Every structure is written in C-alpha cells, then in structure tokens.
Amino acid sequence: xxxxxxxxxxxDGPPPWDIGRPQPAIGRLASEGxxxxxxxxxxxxTGENAxxxxxxxxxxxxxxxxxxxxxxxxxxxxxxxxxxxxxxEFVTADAFHLECLRRRFQTVLDCGLFHTxxxxxxxxYVASLASVTEHDGTLYVLCFSDDGPDTGPHPxxxxxxxxxxxxxxxxxxxxxxxERIQTRFHDHGAxxxxxxxxxI
Ligand SMILES: C[S@@+](CC[C@H](N)C(=O)[O-])C[C@H]1O[C@@H](n2cnc3c(N)ncnc32)[C@H](O)[C@@H]1O
Numbered sequence: 001x002x003x004x005x006x007x008x009x010x011x012d013g014p015p016p017w018d019i020g021r022p023q024p025a026i027g028r029l030a031s032e033g034x035x036x037x038x039x040x041x042x043x044x045x046t047g048e049n050a051x052x053x054x055x056x057x058x059x060x061x062x063x064x065x066x067x068x069x070x071x072x073x074x075x076x077x078x079x080x081x082x083x084x085x086x087x088x089e090f091v092t093a094d095a096f097h098l099e100c101l102r103r104r105f106q107t108v109l110d111c112g113l114f115h116t117x118x119x120x121x122x123x124x125y126v127a128s129l130a131s132v133t134e135h136d137g138t139l140y141v142l143c144f145s146d147d148g149p150d151t152g153p154h155p156x157x158x159x160x161x162x163x164x165x166x167x168x169x170x171x172x173x174x175x176x177x178x179e180r181i182q183t184r185f186h187d188h189g190a191x192x193x194x195x196x197x198x199x200i
Contacts, residue, residue, distance in 0.1 A: 006068075006069050006070040006073075007069070007070040007071055007072050007073070009070070010045075010046070010070055010072040010073045010076070011072060014046070014184065015045075016183050016184045016185050017045070017112055017181075017183055017184075018045055018046055018048075018184070019048070019182050019183065019184060020048065021048055022048045022049050022051075022052035023048075023049060023111055023142060023181060023182060024180070024182060024189075025142055025179045025180070025181075025192070025194055026049045026052065026053070026109065026111060026140075026142065027052060029140065030052060030053050030056055031056075034107070034138075034140065035053045035056075035062060035107045035109075036061075036062065036106055036107055037061065037062065037063075037105070037106030037107060037134075037137075038062075038063050038065070038103065038104070038105045038106050038107075039053055039054075039062060039063065039064045039065070039105060039106070039107045039108070039109065040064075040065050040066075040067070040105040040107070040108045040109070040132065040133075041053070041064065041065070041066040041067070041109045041111070042067065042095055042108060042109065042110045042113050042129070043067070043068055043069075043095060043110065043111070043112065043113030043116075044066030044067060044068050044073075044074075044077060044090065045068060045070070045073045045077070045112075046073045046076040046077045046080065047066050047073075047074075047076070047077030047078075047080055047081065047088065047090060048080075049109060049111050050064050050065075050066035050077070050088050050090070050109075051077070051080055051081060051084065051086050051088055053109075054081075054086050054087060054088045055084070055086050063087075063089075064087075064088045064089070065088070065089045065090075065091065065101075065103070065105070066088060066089070066090045066091075067090070067091050067092065067093035067095075067098075067101070068090070068092070068093075069092065069093075069094055069095075071092060074090045074091070074092060077090045078090050095113060095125055095128060095129075096121075096124050096125060096128050097128060098128040098129065098131055098132045099128070099131045099132065101132055103132060104132055104133065104134050104137075105132055105133055105134065105137060106134050106137045106138070107137060107138050107139075107140075108129060108132070108133050108137065108138070108139045108140070109139075109140050109142075110129075110139065110140065110141045110142070110143075111140075111142045112142065112143065112144075112181065114141050114143050114156070114164075115143035115144050115152070115154040115155075115156050116154060119160075122164045123164075123169070126164050126165060126169055126171070127169065130169065130170045130171070130199065133199040134199065135199055135200065136198065136199065136200075137198075137199045138196060138197070138198060138199070139165075139171070139195075139196075139197040139198075139199065140194070140195070140196060140197070141161065141193070141194075141195040141197060142179060142181060142192055142193070142194050142195075143156045143161075143181075143192060143193055143195075144156060144181060144190055144191070144192055145157075145158075145178065145179075145191045145192050145193040146191075147178060147191050147193075148191060149191075150186065150190055150191065151190060151191055152181060152183070152186075152190035152191070152192070155191075156193065158176050158193065161173065161176060161193060161195050162176075165195075165197045167200060170199060170200055171197050171198065171199060171200065172197065172198045172200050173195060173196075173197050174196045174197060174198050175195070175196045176193050176194070176195045176196075177193070177194045177195075177196075178191065178192070178193065178194075179191075179192040179193060179194040180192055
C-alpha cells in the first residue's frame with residue numbers, strides 16, 4: 001500500500017485537490033441520476049463526493065462506500081459524515097487489492113485516482129476495479145486531460161483511457177467528454193476527461 005506518502009499530504013490542511021465540496025462534474029452527474037445501487041468511491045480522500053452522492057438518497061436503495069489509503073483523510077471524512085448526519089462508510093483499502101472488500105458495486109467513481117497511476121500500474125488497478133464492479137455496472141473516471149492549456153500534473157490522453165479499459169479486460173468505454181477538475185490552484189479548474197465506462 002502506498003498510504004504513508006498520501007497520508008502526509010493531508011497533515012497540514014487540505015491538499016490542492018481537496019476543494020471542500022464535491023467536484024461540480026460529480027454534482028451534475030448525481031443530480032442527473034448517474035448513481036445507483038451500491039456505490040464505491042475509489043480514493044475518496046476526505047469524502048466530499050461520496051457524501052454528496054449519499055446525501056441525495058435518490059434512488060432509494062443507494063448505499064455509498066468510500067475507500068482510501070490515507071487514514072488522516074478517512075478520519076476527516078468520517079467526522080464530516082457524523083457532523084452532517086449522512087450515512088456513508090469510509091474504509092481503508094488499497095486500490096490494487098479491492099477483492100479484499102468482498103463486495104460488488106453497481107456504480108464506481110474514480111475522481112482523481114486513475115491519473116495518479118503510471119502506465120505500468122494501470123493494468124493492476126483496472127483488474128482490481130473489475131473484480132468489484134457488477135457486470136453491466138458503470139465506472140465514472142474524472143481525470144486530468146492532456147487537452148490544454150493549463151493541464152494538471154498527471155495529464156491523460158483519450159487513447160490512454162481507451163487502452164486501459166477495453167473489452168479484452170472486461171470494459172467498454174461508452175463516452176469520454178471534456179470536463180474541468182477544480183483545484184485550489186486553478187481559478188477555473190484544469191482540463192479533464194469525464195469517462196463513462198461500462199463493465200461487460
Ligand atoms: C488526487 S486525490 C483525490 C481524492 C478525492 N477523490 C477527491 O476528489 O478529493 C487521490 C486519492 O487517492 C488516494 N490513493 C492513492 N493511492 C491509493 C491506493 N493505492 N489505494 C487507495 N487510495 C489511494 C490518495 O490517498 C488520495 O486521497
């Protein structure tokens with residue numbers, strides 16, 4: 001697990017990606033009914049996206065689990081859930097060993113995690129995601145894009161997304177749309193891709 005370096009990024013106040021509210025793209029998706037059933041937030045950080053999805057309680061039957069390697073982030077996320085009276089589980093897990101969760105999910109969100117992994121790490125992560133995503137379930141990936149100007153620190157091309165998720169490893173990329181990721185360092189966000197990927 002790569003938890004210790006990540007944990008340190010939460011020690012002295014919010015890290016650059018932690019904007020203290022859901023990413024606008026995730027808020028829009030949630031309001032359009034994009035989340036259903038058991039929902040997994042991969043690399044949830046301090047939980048704003050997971051908490052937002054859980055707070056909508058639409059449709060009924062929706063449950064939300066967020067995981068991360070950073071214990072400090074998880075402690076903050078649990079405190080927010082308690083303060084806001086929102087039911088969300090936040091657990092420690094390594095994105096490369098999600099089978100350890102022993103659960104499956106209908107909707108999976110990756111907001112800013114995929115783009116932190118290099119090309120050699122992606123196959124292991126993608127296989128791990130496949131092991132916990134229901135067939136016909138949906139994975140949403142919001143990642144920095146290479147479509148500048150002002151690209152974020154780990155820009156990803158559409159080709160890299162399509163190479164990582166393909167029918168040979170159990171995925172079908174349904175759509176890749178241009179988006180923005182808000183950060184503490186960008187006034188108007190950084191260019192991003194919003195990918196909708198079906199588990200087949
Ligand atoms: C760029 S942050 C995004 C956090 C959150 N999704 C958000 O939008 O604020 C990436 C998160 O992934 C977590 N992470 C990195 N590697 C991980 C791994 N192998 N397993 C689980 N979480 C990991 C980090 O601790 C960090 O919280």
